[in-house]
Each structure stands twice: as structure tokens, then as C-alpha cells.
Amino acid sequence: MTRPASFPVLLPPRAEARPVTDVRHGIARTDEYGWLRADNWQQVFRDPSVLDPAIRSHLDAENAYQSELMADTAALREALFGEMKGRIKEDDSSVPMKDGPFAYGTSYRTGGQHPRFFRTPRDGGAETILIDGDAEAAGKAYFRLGGADHSSDHRLLLWSCDDKGSEFFTLKVRDAETGTDFKDEIADTGGSGEWDAANRGFFYTRLDENHRPSRIFHHRLGDDPATDRLIYEETDPGFFMDVAGTRLNDWIMIGINDHETSEYRLLPASDPQAEPVLVKAREEGVQYDLEAGGDVFFILTNSGGAKDFRIMTAPVSDPREENWRELVPHEPGRLILSILAFRDWLVRLERKDGLPRIVVRARAGGEEHVIAFDEEAYSLGLNGSYEYDTDVIRFSYSSMTTPAQVFDYDMRTRERTLLKTQEVPSGHDPEDYVTRRLMAKAEDGALVPISVLYRKDTPLDGSAPCLLYGYGAYGISIPAGFNTNCLSLADRGFVYAIAHIRGGKDKGYAWYEDGKREKKRNTFSDFIAAGRHLAAEGFTAHDRIVAQGGSAGGMLMGAVANMAPQDFAGIIAEVPFVDVLNTMLDASLPLTPPEWPEWGNPIESAEDYRTIAAYSPYDNVGRQAYPPILAVAGLTDPRVTYWEPAKWVARLRAMKTDDNPILFRINMDAGHAGASGRFSRLEEIAYSYAFALKVTGKA
Numbered sequence: 001m002t003r004p005a006s007f008p009v010l011l012p013p014r015a016e017a018r019p020v021t022d023v024r025h026g027i028a029r030t031d032e033y034g035w036l037r038a039d040n041w042q043q044v045f046r047d048p049s050v051l052d053p054a055i056r057s058h059l060d061a062e063n064a065y066q067s068e069l070m071a072d073t074a075a076l077r078e079a080l081f082g083e084m085k086g087r088i089k090e091d092d093s094s095v096p097m098k099d100g101p102f103a104y105g106t107s108y109r110t111g112g113q114h115p116r117f118f119r120t121p122r123d124g125g126a127e128t129i130l131i132d133g134d135a136e137a138a139g140k141a142y143f144r145l146g147g148a149d150h151s152s153d154h155r156l157l158l159w160s161c162d163d164k165g166s167e168f169f170t171l172k173v174r175d176a177e178t179g180t181d182f183k184d185e186i187a188d189t190g191g192s193g194e195w196d197a198a199n200r201g202f203f204y205t206r207l208d209e210n211h212r213p214s215r216i217f218h219h220r221l222g223d224d225p226a227t228d229r230l231i232y233e234e235t236d237p238g239f240f241m242d243v244a245g246t247r248l249n250d251w252i253m254i255g256i257n258d259h260e261t262s263e264y265r266l267l268p269a270s271d272p273q274a275e276p277v278l279v280k281a282r283e284e285g286v287q288y289d290l291e292a293g294g295d296v297f298f299i300l301t302n303s304g305g306a307k308d309f310r311i312m313t314a315p316v317s318d319p320r321e322e323n324w325r326e327l328v329p330h331e332p333g334r335l336i337l338s339i340l341a342f343r344d345w346l347v348r349l350e351r352k353d354g355l356p357r358i359v360v361r362a363r364a365g366g367e368e369h370v371i372a373f374d375e376e377a378y379s380l381g382l383n384g385s386y387e388y389d390t391d392v393i394r395f396s397y398s399s400m401t402t403p404a405q406v407f408d409y410d411m412r413t414r415e416r417t418l419l420k421t422q423e424v425p426s427g428h429d430p431e432d433y434v435t436r437r438l439m440a441k442a443e444d445g446a447l448v449p450i451s452v453l454y455r456k457d458t459p460l461d462g463s464a465p466c467l468l469y470g471y472g473a474y475g476i477s478i479p480a481g482f483n484t485n486c487l488s489l490a491d492r493g494f495v496y497a498i499a500h501i502r503g504g505k506d507k508g509y510a511w512y513e514d515g516k517r518e519k520k521r522n523t524f525s526d527f528i529a530a531g532r533h534l535a536a537e538g539f540t541a542h543d544r545i546v547a548q549g550g551s552a553g554g555m556l557m558g559a560v561a562n563m564a565p566q567d568f569a570g571i572i573a574e575v576p577f578v579d580v581l582n583t584m585l586d587a588s589l590p591l592t593p594p595e596w597p598e599w600g601n602p603i604e605s606a607e608d609y610r611t612i613a614a615y616s617p618y619d620n621v622g623r624q625a626y627p628p629i630l631a632v633a634g635l636t637d638p639r640v641t642y643w644e645p646a647k648w649v650a651r652l653r654a655m656k657t658d659d660n661p662i663l664f665r666i667n668m669d670a671g672h673a674g675a676s677g678r679f680s681r682l683e684e685i686a687y688s689y690a691f692a693l694k695v696t697g698k699a
Contacts, residue, residue, distance in 0.1 A: 006694050007069055007628070007661050013061040015650035024585065025606035029619070031582065032654075033647040042209050045166035045636050048668065059635070059646065059666050066630075066663040073690040076699055080488050080686035085679060086426035087484035095406050095419040097394065098122050099386035102154055113137065113677030117148045117159070119176075130157050130176060137677070141669040142636075146191030150176065151199040152249050158202055160191045165669065166636040167191070167211070171204055173221065186225045193219075194245040194252055197269040203231065203243045203252055211590035211638045213241045216254055218272045232265060232276050238593035239282075245269060246292035247342075247388040251316075253290055259474060259597045262287045266319070280321045292316070293341035293363075294388075299324060300339050306330035307509045311339060311348070328361075335508045340384045340393070345411050347393060349382040351477070354437075354449050354500070354507055356380040358395060360411045371409060371416075375399045377437045377451045379481030394419075398482035400435040400453040400496075403428065424484060432456060433490060435480070440499075440526075440533030446514075448526045449500040449507070451480035452539065455490050465569070465696035466495040466540035467689075468531055472503030472523040473552035474598060475512040485685050492698055495539045499530035503552075517600050518611050524559040531567050542567045546692040550574035551640055554631075558617025558648060565626045570695030572688050574632040579644040580616040581609070590638045618644070621651045625658035630691045632684070634667045642666060663691070 017032035036055055043050050070077075090110040096103030102119045107127070109116070114133025120126065130148070137143035146160030146169045157176050160169040169191035173182040186204060190213045193204035201220040205213040214237075217228040232254050234241045239261075244253045246269070254265040254276055261284050265276035279297075280288060287309075288301035297319045299312040311328035314320070328336070333352065340347045346361045358371040358380065373380070383394040383406075391412045398404040403422035409415070438450040458464050467489055471478050478498050486496040500506035503515025503523040515523040531547070534540050547568050549557045554576025561571050577583070584602050586592055600608030613619055629652065631645040649664040656662075665687065693699040 006072075006697065006699060008072075010065065010068055010661075012065050012653055012662065013058060014653065015058055015646070017654070022585075024602065025609050027606075027609065027613070029581075029613070031647075033650045034582070036646045036650070037641070037643040041641065045211070045638055046164060046168065048164070048635055051635070059642070059668070062646070062649070062664040063666060063668075066665045069661055069663055070687070070690065070694070073687075073694060073699055076693065077683070077686045077690045080689050081679075081682055083426070083488045083491075084485050084682045084686065087424045087428070087487065088678070088682075089423040089425055092423070095394075096120055097383070097386055099150075100154060102150075104150060104386070108678070109134065113679055114143065114145060117145075117157075119150075119154075128176075130174065130179070131159055136161060143677075147193070149193065149195065151195045152197070153199050156195075156199060158193050158195065160189065160193075162191070164636050165634055165667075167638055168207060171202075173202075182221065184219065184221055184223075184225070186219060186228075190242065192242075194243050194269075195249075196252070196272050197249050201272060203272070205241060205243055210237075210588060212237060212594075216241065216243050220272075229272065231267070231272075236593075237587065238596060239263075240594055247386070248292060248294065251292050253292075255289075256282070257287070258594050260285050260287065261597070262289070264288070264290050266290075279319050289339075290319075291339050291341045293346070294343065298327070298339055298341050298346060300336060302509070304330075308332055308334055309336040309509070311336065311346075333508055335505055337505075338382065340382065341388075342385070342391075342393075342411075343389045344391065345393075347382065347384070347411070349380070351505065351508070356479075358382055369414065371395070373397065375402065375435070377435060377480035378402070379479030398422070400451060400480050400482060401430040401433045403430075403482050403484075422482065428484075428487070433487075437480075438533065438537070440530045442502075442522070442529045443525045444522070446502070446522075446526070448502075448530055448533075450530050450533065451498040451500065452495060452534075453486065453490055453497075454495045454539075455493070458490075458493055458495065460538045462535065462538050462541045463544075464493055464495050464540050465544040465546070465692075465698060466497055466531075466534055467546050467548055467692055468497045468499060468527075468534065469548045469553075470499040470501055470527045470530070470556050471549060471551075471553040472499075472501040472515055472527065472556055474503075475505045475509070477504045477506045485682070485689075489689060489692065492693065494692075494698075495534070497530070497534060497539070499527050501526035501530065501556075516598055517608070520599070520611070520615060523556060524563055524615065527556060527560055528564045528567060531564075543569050544696050546570040546572060546695060548572040548574070548688070548692070550576070550632075552577050554578060554640070554645075555580060555617060557629075559615050559620075561626055561629065562617060562620045562622060565624060568627045570628045570630070570692060572630045572632070572691060573645065574688070575634065575637055575640045576617075576631055576645050576648065577640045578617040578648040581612045581619050583641075583644065584612060589641065618648050618651060621648070621655045623655055623657055626652060626656045626660060626662075628660045628662070628691075628695045630663045630665065630688065632665050632667075632688070635669070 093107035094105040096105035106115045117131040118127045148159040157174040171186040173184045190205040193202040216231040219228045256263040263282040264279040267274040291298040310330040312324040337349045361368045378399040381396040406420040408417045436452040439447040554573040557573035558578040602609035633645045
């Protein structure tokens, strides 16, 4: 490969090689760029100014380099940003959801970057702004609103914010009538909390110095947070923990889980002094979720070999496993994703034949009906209701051509009420576009779904460029929903495609299992197969495909760059998890112990070490030609630390045999989610799209 003519010839930054050798399980491995990891990384997350000057200097040089290489796209980026912004209704507002005397929602003001939380009288009327995100963000380089939970008596609001991008959220309490905050303020939380039944205090999760949610506390309003009662502490660093309430405000549920095992402890919301009671002790590989339903708990679980999950019931008086009774049996190939309980109804969101659907079940007689849709590929969201005693639930629907729609659904009459259709102020005609569902044959014969969007006048003769997106981890399915941003590519002749590869649950739980640990290679080969299918069918050609993925999808990008660099015109790796082996060997990092069930534990297992070493992108950079690559990261990211892409880029430049550029763009004021603010985020997307257009000769 030779450098595309569209990039100027500039010398890239060269990180100094400082080799350090590590020996595990008798296997020696050398890392030349480990010094890019700041020794004081915990402090950097809280205060970026304490970053080692040598590291900062290198990162600044990377930003200067990518800025020069992309300088000629300034007008294009501005045009892309303008188009994407033009498709956003700037003063957009959600449809308020009813709860008692009020209805609660979110809105934006014209030109505003951050959401506002508001409420109105139940049946409509003047809005009261409870939290103004723009006002709270004033003067801050980064700001993100976290959760906002109103008390059951509607007097108070528990809310949170993060002003570093490191996801250490500060919890605050606001008087809903006066808009003033109490002195109660708790730092280093997970970002949400749950009111006790009397609304005299709340439960919350506190993060430790390694960013792990390890302790649940109860805070009584007016008390010093240092005296808050410790409710439960999880000593196993491999487990996440959260706290949740119920619609009836009767229970506080402490959820403890990793990626394949879960455990719940309960205490009455009316008795913050009570000791949590264990429902079912954790058992490796067994997952369960609780949903309160008055006198019973509904339990969504994979116990008893129910790989795609079943629903059980248990009395609230004694919900231990010996009292579980099956209500909805396991059906292979029908993956139950979530459940919601109401006085007369049990609602479940499930996926069957690769598509989501909502099933409503009458609690009294057990009759069921399905809320159905006709499009070939679509996205469905179950919003539910704040209220328990109701016949009305809310859901959202969209497809790659159909803007998002919000419906209220009467479960008794089966009547749908369209409340809102996403507005595209600059205009959108669904008839101008085509969406397709394709199937690519993987290496082992499995059929990999691909969702495709393109303008109906796009030639399907191999001449169209293509952006191929993939993720493939943690069982997360990528919905085929409406995305106004990708229309800017489609309108420029691109085919936009999503590869629903193994590692997600797009085709059931087995689809997830077949893309993790020792089977992780399937994720990468599925993505490569998707690109090859698109080329073989005339949707594009390999010198026109730009691959894109973020986080674990960024690891996918690094892996396919090593495995099939010739298949891509360019690769966009956003917050890429590319230094997998080093990260999984470091138990001090925020997410490492909870990640071992997903990737394996190379500290204890030589087999896991060899498995990860075989695909870890950083460890498999080779002496070969690579396409142009754009890596994007955030300095204060606690999920994928900045040094992963920094090291990967340095090694790529040292090893590759071509003249194609490797760009590294790092936001020095943000974390995993990128820039804060909806318009700042659009600028980052415009940059990535400009790169895709540039490497395919469309800039």
C-alpha cells in the first residue's frame, strides 16, 4: 500500500521505545511503550493537570499531527456538522411521563448543549425546569448530567453530574419547588441513587479509588456523608454493584453481577436500618433479575439450563430459590431481554428471529399478545411507566429509514397512540432510502446478519463506498434504528452497514457465547465475512470499505486490521480496547477483574493468556501494510484508558511497511463518551466521517 494522495507527507510523532520484558506462564513478552501509562493514572482521572509532562507532550504532538493531516477537511467537517445539526430539532422535548400529580420529561433549548429536566401538571400545563444542564455546565470544559430521580412525594430531586469525564459522579439533592440545592453532596458515586420510602434519605453506590462500585450506603438528609450507614460492601473486585428501587417504593434491590453471574440482596425501602437479605447466592454462570409485582417477585433467569432465559415467580415473603415457580418457560431461540410488572400485566421485551418484540401477558389469566411490526429490520425500546397501577405503557420504534416514534399502548384495549415522531427539521423522505437485511456466510457456515442503508439511487455495482460498523461483545446487540448522522454519508453515495456479529445477542444467547473467550475469533472473522459479502454482492468493493467500531468494537477494529488489512480502505477505532493482554493482566485497573468472565483471566490461566495473546491487537501488530487508521480517545476515560490507543499507534508506526498515515486524536478534556454536549459530539462524528470520505476519495 502507498500513502493516499489526499494526505500530505508529514513526519508523524515517534514515541521513544523503552522496552520492558514481562514473563508469565513461561512466556516472555516485551512492551516498548508501557511508559505512556501514567503512574498516577488515578489522580489524572480526577485532575488531568497532573499528567506527566513527557506524556502530555507526546499526546499534544499526536493532536498536532492529526490536525495537520486533516486540515484540508475543515470545510467538509463544517458542512457535515451543519447537516447533522440541521437534522436535530434544537428545542426538542420528550413526551412527559405521568407519575401521580405530575409528568416528567427532558428538553433542550435552541443552541443548548445539555438537557434540561422538567415537569408539568399531570394532564399538561406550564413547564417547571428542575435542572438546567446548560446552566450547570457553564464555565466547565467538560460536563455531563447523570441520573435524576424525583422523590415519591415529588418534593425533592436526586441528581448527579461529572465534570471531568472520568465518571466519578457527584450526587446532589434539590428542592423541586425552590430549585435550590441542599448542602448534602456526595462525591465519587456511580451517578444514581434511590430514595427510601419516607423520602428522608437515599441509597447510593460509592466508587473506590480504582473506580469500582464496591459499597452501598444510605444517606440521611442533613447528615455528614462521612457518617452514612454502610449497607453492603462487595469484597470481590470481579463484581459490579448497583442499587435500584421499585414502582411501589416497597423494596430496595442491591444487584451484584459480572458478565455471566448475578446475585441480589433486598431490604424494605421503609427500613433503611434493615440488613439486606440474600435472594439466591451467586452461582457461576447463573444470572437472574428481579422485578417487583406486589405480593410476588418476577424473576428473569437462565437457571436450569434456560440459555435464552425463562420467567419465574416467588412470594415476596420468601423469594429464595426453593420457592421459585416457573411462569414462562424457556424457548430456545427466543431471548427474553427484560421484564416489567404492573398490577394486572407482565410485559416482556424479547428477541426472536433476530428482531425485537414486546409481549403483554395478563397476570390473572395468562393470556398473551404481541405488539408486532412489519419492517424487515427495526429497533424497539420498552420505556414502561413510572406507575404500577396502570394499563398504559410506553415504547419507542424506529428503523434505519423510519424516524423514531413514541407510542403509548393500552394493554387492555390494545390501542396504540402515537405521541411523537422524531422531527428532522432539514427534511427527510424515507422513500429516498432503502434498508435491507442481508446474511453473510461466516468461516464456519454461520449466517451473520447485516443491516444496510443506502439511497435508492446508489449504484450497486461495486462502485459505492461503504462504512461498515461493528461491536460484538458483552452480549450487546446493535439495533437497526434511525440514525440521522449516517444520512450525511448515504447522501454522498455511501452504503451504511451494521454487522451483527457474534459476541452480541442478535441471534440469541448462543450468539453471544460463540463470540467470547476461546471463541472470540468468531467476532473478528464474522466482521471480515460481512465486508466480503457486501463486496461480493456489489454493494461496495474492498478498496472502498471503511471499518468503524468503538470501545470493544475498537478492539474489533484492531484485530481485523491485523487479520485482513487488505480488505479495508480505512479503519476508524474509537476509544479502542486494543491492549487487551496488558489490561487483563493488571488487576488494579478499573474494569479488569469484572472483565475476566468476558475475556478470560490471563493471570491465573495459561490457556487464557495464550487465547488473548493470539488476538490482542497491540500484541499482534505485524510487519505488513496497513490501511489508513484513525484512533480516537479521551484522556480521562476509565473504561478504555488513553494509553491503550497511544501505545497501539506507536507500535503500528514502528512496525508497518507502508506509507499510509496513522492518526491519533485525543480529547484532553473528556473520557469514554467523548465530548460532552450534543453539538460537541457532532463535531467528533463529523471528523470521523470526514476521514471516511477522505480515504475513499470522496472528500
